[in-house]
Amino acid sequence: MYKIPARTLFVGKSLIYVPECHSTNTLLAELSGQQNLAEGTVVITGFQSAGRGQRGTQWQVEPGQNITASFLFRPHFLEPHQQFALTQWVALAIAETVKQFVTEPIWVKWPNDVLIGSRKVCGVLIENTLSGKMIGQSIVGIGLNVNQLRFEFPMATSLRIVTGRLHNLSLVFETLCEHLEQFFFELRAGKILKESYLKHLYGWREKLLFSAGENDFEAVIEDVTAEGKLLVRKGADLCAFGFKEIRFRGL
């Protein structure tokens, strides 16, 4: 049911569809350990029995309704301390993809959830492995909610919920491949994606409610560091938080 994208040079040209699997990220990592897969290879499925999310969570969605896929890249031009560039690239590519299908504002919730308004439409799990001093392989796992109407997570949404119509999964997938490739070329050419990332950043320069450890507090998102930390202003203090150190309240 998924077609090889016509307008890409390498992303999605090798397409492995499995009706069901445990996790496309895990399957792609296994396959890439067994054979020399072409860069841009995609594993895509209709259903994951053990889909993985960030912070060790599970990613559970209804069968056949959404894009559930993992993409293989070899960003040899990046060092491990530049991993956040990958996060920005993927988030922006997904944001541009979603923009093709909805008219509502699209945001990136730091570090790389994609939101329509304030509801999550897409989650990303990037798993990198090193080759010497550089990033050798990057498995980019994307769960994009397309046609599902009901979610357990109250802040989730889908293209269908927002637009009121069914979407062609193959077309959404093709659009995603095109944007991933386009932004990957920009990244490889050394383009700094931070300015665009900040423009899409949910809550940038706004006061939001956060929690860190036992503390709830209001703070204003000021910036992100090159390593991907979130810089927030709490009163007179500028504080940097890593991914596991801070949460957005109510999102």
Ligand code: BTN
């Ligand atoms: C998150 O928001 O917590 C990240 C979710 C990532 C889900 C995708 S679905 C395809 C790929 N395979 C997985 O097991 N996880 C990612």
